Amino acid sequence: MSASASSPVMCRAPQRPASCDLCVVREQSICADLGPRELVEVEKTMARRTVAKGRALMQEGEPNDSLYVLVQGSFRLLKHLEDGRRQITGFIFPGDFVGVRPTGESAYTAEALEDSFVCCFPHKFLDAIADRCPDVKDRLIARGQTEYHKAQDHIVLLGKKTAEERVESFLHLVAKSIGGDGDGAVTETPLPMPRQDIADYLGLRLETLSRTLAALKKRGAIRELSRRSVVLATPSD
Amino acid sequence: MSASASSPVMCRAPQRPASCDLCVVREQSICADLGPRELVEVEKTMARRTVAKGRALMQEGEPNDSLYVLVQGSFRLLKHLEDGRRQITGFIFPGDFVGVRPTGESAYTAEALEDSFVCCFPHKFLDAIADRCPDVKDRLIARGQTEYHKAQDHIVLLGKKTAEERVESFLHLVAKSIGGDGDGAVTETPLPMPRQDIADYLGLRLETLSRTLAALKKRGAIRELSRRSVVLATPSD
DNA sequence: CGAGTATTTGAAGATCATCAACTGTCGTGG
């Protein structure tokens, strides 16, 4: 009866798409701007990578010279304070980008929450493509703005919302990011991250998160809750 | 003895620089990438604007089609929650950009904290320049990343820091943004924003901010404190 | 099945919020 951890959404093994033509996130990625000729070239040169659960795509303070597009799986982005406190600044879902700019000192760490699959575009390679496809740069600018706006929403959440509001906002955010279609059907939303990560994203303690989830369940805002997924009440309820 | 509100830093009237050659923020702006020919063109076409204290450069939810570069003065960026709570997501100081992308629905409001002076680049005009100076787009991408990183630091501040840490981080941030040179000399840092804006930036109540400032003064982290400026203790103290 | 980890629940305490009153500052006008 409870949302099972063995539900289909949870256990797709990361699998390299046969070609870009079949790529699930093609339309959201920079590839959408490429003409057929460029696409062929990209397909030959671009690196694909699987990233095992817990492994980092980049580390805070270390150099990074590639743009990654997440095709399957999920990541957490996090920053550390000197004394070890950690803050999760965001989660990455399929279609999202990491490393929009090359940096000598990455501002954050990106760690896989599950076995994941990414496309890797070294920036020097990307610059060459951009010469022929100026739209690529526009897409990078646009994506940077999207990230910034998400960060601003996060700031509002942390600065002004109560624990209960934070948790509800978070759950809807994940549902929108993963669930995708928002067709109104009652769907199970996977939560690939552990509670501690959610708490560190929301600026709450683990225990407070747990209590708040329980309260939302009791209040009816959450239909079903298991370790790795939730079913949210539809807004019309 | 206390930092006087009539100190020179506080009362520069916004004044249009005679030409881009004299622009104080030239090197930080997109103009730095322009060749002499483009610069002449920019200087003829670009709009300059003074913005009176309290006036908005753009409004949350309303369209915006220009990039603004702040030359003199300061702005607050803010977002509203449906019930009226407001969160300040950032402050803008000379050299900073607002409106990196044209949008039909601006994500935030930008209001002048004092009489200010901006250069205004309509995006359609900017695109034309970018065709001849591809570096301009790189600079926009880079600036977008800088904004994003600042937002991430803000997220860490709100999610993990105590009231006292937040206030201290904020004061150092402003000192670095405005004071500029960080030459170690004991300098008065202007605070062009009212206490309520600082509180709304830090996710604290006005009263808590006031008490915390008092505590920092007592502890010695703040040398002098007045309504519109602070003198911070040097780290070596 | 059992060890180890993740999550939940309980009780007590701290930080920050709230409500209220007071003080200082600035601009205006007598």
Place this chain on the structure above:
DNA sequence: CCACGACAGTTGATGATCTTCAAATACTCG
């Protein structure tokens, strides 16, 4: 030039939310 009114900021007392410390329970993996 000083007095006054309005608003910004500070200070005080009390309370709520969230944290902390502690222990129990549930889950996962070998």
